[in-house]
Amino acid sequence: MPYTSYAGITDDDIDALYAYFTAAVAPIEQKNRQNTVGFPFNIRLGMIFWNALYLDKTTFHPNPQEPAQVARGRYLVENLEHCGTCHTPRTMFMGPKKGRELAGSVLGPWYAPNITSDKTSGIADWSDEDLRNYLTNGHALNKGQAAGPMAEAVENSTQFLSKDDVDSIIAYLRRVPAVAGDDKQPRTSFGLKTRPESTLRGLTTANNTGWKIFSGSCASCHQPDGEGVNVYPPLTHNSATGSTNAQNLVTTILAGVQRKTADTTIFMPAFGPAALWVNRLSDQDIADVSNFVLKTFGNPSVQIDASYVAKRRAELAQ
Structure with missing residues (x-):
């Protein structure tokens, strides 16, 4: 539950979400499952200390120096779409690593890749149309295809964004500081070697x-x-x-x-x-x-x- 990202959602959007959940989502009765989380993570009191380190309750506000489109993209990426929940690597305490935002992270068997503006490890070689296709269809020719958790994100979320919101996300991602990775050349640059x-x-x-x-x-x-x-x-x-x-x-x-x-x-x-x-x-x-x-x-x-x-x-x- 990416509540650390949702904490920045504006009051108007929280009100809209509440109205949707209470008026448009049918209630389903389901028995609570037994807590199977291992020690010490099953002790909820520990969240007090984790939140003190990693929870920022500040509501999103645009920065005066950023264009409106970029501000909207930052709000979508950092809060509503919570992209960093998967794409930002974690510390040993499972908090986001400072200075490595959106630089790629392991998710069990999957890997959420680097989506910073780095020219080698990131998405600098993806055109705006590539990113637009990926977010709306899950497929960008000669770049990548959404699978696993990202396929779920496309199917249940990003394909329904307005064109303006998709373009805002792209505009913001172009400004995300580049973070280098282990790649020696862009991961989409490899061609056929033999037949x-x-x-x-x-x-x-x-x-x-x-x-x-x-x-x-x-x-x-x-x-x-x-x-x-x-x-x-x-x-x-x-x-x-x-x-x-x-x-x-x-x-x-x-x-x-x-x-x-x-x-x-x-x-x-x-x-x-x-x-x-x-x-x-x-x-x-x-x-x-x-x-x-x-x-x-x-x-x-x-x-x-x-x-x-x-x-x-x-x-x-x-």
Whole structure:
């Protein structure tokens, strides 16, 4: 519950939310679940000290020196849309790291990437239209696709924003101070390195397990050379395959993608424990196909093993 972000919501917006919840949302009776949070986090008294460190109760006010559009974007990003709840890294006490706002953070098996104005690790190479498409459709060609928690955010929130509000978010993100990451080049800059389908298919000596899995389970949608087709995105120039963090690639294979917007419904089957229409892949299978995708279409400096996949699988189960 991102109450630290909501604390800055204006009184008028709080009143509007209250009116909506009380008048337009049907009540549903549900028994309270038992508290299973482990010690010491199950002691609510501890929130007094955490709030003293990290809770700012100041209501949002525009800064005199910022344009109205940027002020509106800051209000949406920092408060109503609470983007930093996922995209800002945390301290050991789970408070936001100062000076690292929106610089990227781990969310269980997923990774919320750097969305600062950094030219290498951030979104400086995303055009306004890229960002507009991503926020409204969850898809920006040759940049990225929303999956996991971000797919939920697009499906349930950002696709319903007005064009003015989307443009305000973009205007504000352009002004977010750049924070460098571990990337050596922009994660969307990696192109096709080889054409394995045309060179390996039919060879009895071919011993590339990752390619075999890709050819049998992935190529029909993403195409043999990873160029994508229709709603299925290319694997080159893709933030999931070009990142120094392979979590989103692996977790997408494990969990699949389901995202519905006004324009289209996107579906990718899960190859992990929830697989229904496709063969379940083992941890080693997913490591092999991920390494093949990274070497062929994405960031070849990133390679993983089965234990990495097993950890993502366990995090998904939680």
